[in-house]
Amino acid sequence: MKLKTFEIVLLGMLGAIAYAGQVALSFIPNIEVVSILFLVYTKVFGKKALFPIYVFVLLEGIYWGFGSWWIMYLYVWAVLFIITMLLRRNNSIIVWAVVNAGFGLVFGALCSITQAAMYGIGSGFAYFISGIPFDIIHCAGNFATALALYKPLTLLLSKVNKELVK
């Protein structure tokens, strides 16, 4: 994957936008726009979306500190990327809202893998169970953000991709 200078700047900025969105909404537990942004980035830019995703991961580590949670970030967003790549040809806003919501729902389960690896399976399971109410909030929030943002973001970024990148 060879990127042009303009693409590197654009994709870096998209990572920074995701980071700004995360920080701006960090005061509300588990309501976020990062998932829908990465979903749309992946749908529009394909494998190039890995660039803004990992720019975001790096910025998160720099801002919040490279704690054990950061290890989770190395793979959880990749899961969303892979699912989106597999369903990329789908254009149903409801299906994408379900994908985004489903990702929010299993976010805690994905994170508990690291917890289990570091502190034991019992700890990982307890982490997963205690986080379920937040996962359900995450699910509902992601469903709503996808319904609200999927279409305008896809139109906007598709235009950018068509007119400025390709």
Add this chain to the structure above:
Amino acid sequence: MNKKTKIAVFSVIGLLVVVGIMALLYNVFSKKQENPGASKTITVTVTHKDGTVKDFTIPTDADYLRGALEQVEGLIAGSESEYGLFVTEVDGEIADYNTDGSFWGFYLGEAFCEYGVDTMPINDQDHFYITYTVY
């Protein structure tokens, strides 16, 4: 109903089923109060930075750890967050993660507490350990 609509409807139903399963798991496996509102006695062992250990026996009617800990004057302090109290000071000693990566680790027996002090349920004869920890 056309194919696209069917896929959308079934994907929403599938999502709701998974939400239901997770709610059920939470209901079955989450730590609960055995006797809400009942009198109980818990023990709290605080291990300071220099290794000194101090035990507190707390009789309480509180259902959650924060209520019991706040019955002992000066035992805990911290800042309020969206998840409840973030404990930064225990028994007069401050752990500042931003300075040196230190924090107060909370354990029930040997298990790390997965809940904050506001939502950690307590039961009679629970033994909590609060340990100064450096990441």
